[in-house]
Amino acid sequence: MKIAVVILNWNGKALLEKFLPSVVAHSSEATIYVADNASTDASVAFVKANYPEIKIIPNTENGGYAKGYNQALQHVEEDIFCLLNSDIEVTQNWLSPILQEFKTNSETDIIQPKILDYKNKEYFEYAGAAGGFIDKYGYPYCRGRIFDTIEKDENQYQDANIFWASGACFFIKKETFKILDGFDESFFAHMEEIDLCWRAFNLNYKTKYIGASTVYHVGGATLQSSNPKKTYLNFRNSLFTLTKNASGSLFFLIFTRLVLDGVAAIKFLLQLKITHILAIFKAHFSYYTALPRLLKERKKLPKKKDYYQTKSIVFSYFIKGNKTF
Known part of the structure; x- marks a missing residue:
């Protein structure tokens, strides 16, 4: 089972400089891609010069998260897609528990790891935490984060089926992504992963949280909550x-x-x-x-x-x- 780590980039040279080293160092099991949303900075040149092993997928426009990934993933052949934000630091062996789950549990189609705050690493990060849920009226929340209340990670949330996985670090089988026809491009950005997971749920696909895999997310690197x-x-x-x-x-x-x-x-x-x-x-x-x-x-x-x-x-x-x- 082959896995691709696909990082969507738009004018993110500073983020790539800071966070690509951890991805390259700890992702030997994966083929790494940078999908570029028609950047006008030097981010693509930086990747080519410093990480020639990383594959570049040039998109023709900045279509946001949804369209950007839909376009890019058409060029990725691996069995498992990992959609990884450019502002995430990964950890040693972060991919091993994910691959193990996919290999041993055929019913699992989408996975989210533990997402902690890069700026305060003992606490969960807002966008995903320990896996997402939704209420009757469409308001999302997470284990470890409800509205502005963020919990300290004390391993209180074990592996479990969840309703939605965070787009900050989102694993999905290629075949499942294809059957679901990818993201809804009208969203542009924000909550497109919840829509995808909800469509998957309605078709009886399973989304799971795997806490043995940990990543650290800056959050708000594209749009801050004050925007x-x-x-x-x-x-x-x-x-x-x-x-x-x-x-x-x-x-x-x-x-x-x-x-x-x-x-x-x-x-x-x-x-x-x-x-x-x-x-x-x-x-x-x-x-x-x-x-x-x-x-x-x-x-x-x-x-x-x-x-x-x-x-x-x-x-x-x-x-x-x-x-x-």
């Missing part, structure tokens, strides 16, 4: 995902989301984050514009009712005070 564009993409893409994949009454789900997103806008107002309020309004406008296409997508796959463990993570966290998984 209103990230707020826009997260709110819009969450609605996209919910509409395409959730079972039950869509009208009820979207109406409830409208109310909950309004509460989030009030929270931003109290923080005087006006640009983030505008981002939420923009997200909803974009969603309603895309609704006819999303409804067509909704008809393509079967829907499973048991996609959520927690009915409302917002109610559980903010009203009941449950701060940990």
Whole structure:
């Protein structure tokens, strides 16, 4: 079973300089690729000059995470894809537990390792932590991270089936990626991996967390949480995902989301984050514009009712005070 580590890059020379050494040093089992989203800096020249063994896949445009990987992975022949952010430091033997799981458990199709914070290595990192879940209304959360509460890693989360794996370090069988028709390119960035995992879940594919593999993620290297564009993409893409994949009454789900997103806008107002309020309004406008296409997508796959463990993570966290998984 052959594995490819594919790093998507866009004007990320500084990140490649910092994090490629760990990937090269600890990934002898893999073929390493850098998929470049039409960078205008010297990042591709840097890789060619310093790591001639790494294969370069040139994309024709910056199509974001979703389109960038969809285009690049057409040129990758290995059995397993590892989609690795350029701001991740990997550790010794990080690939061994992943390959072992794929080899011994044929039912596992998607895997996420333990993702810890590069800047505070005893704690989980926001984007993925110890594996993701989602509530009835499409709000994602993780074992080890719910909203802004980040847990210290004390090996409290063991290997388990999860609902979604983080796109920061995302392993998937090539055949599964092909059957699912890759990422939804309309997402551009943020939550496209949740959409993919939800589609996989509806087709009975298994997503798993493997804690014996550890990586350290900087997070926010592309868009920081303070950037209103990230707020826009997260709110819009969450609605996209919910509409395409959730079972039950869509009208009820979207109406409830409208109310909950309004509460989030009030929270931003109290923080005087006006640009983030505008981002939420923009997200909803974009969603309603895309609704006819999303409804067509909704008809393509079967829907499973048991996609959520927690009915409302917002109610559980903010009203009941449950701060940990």
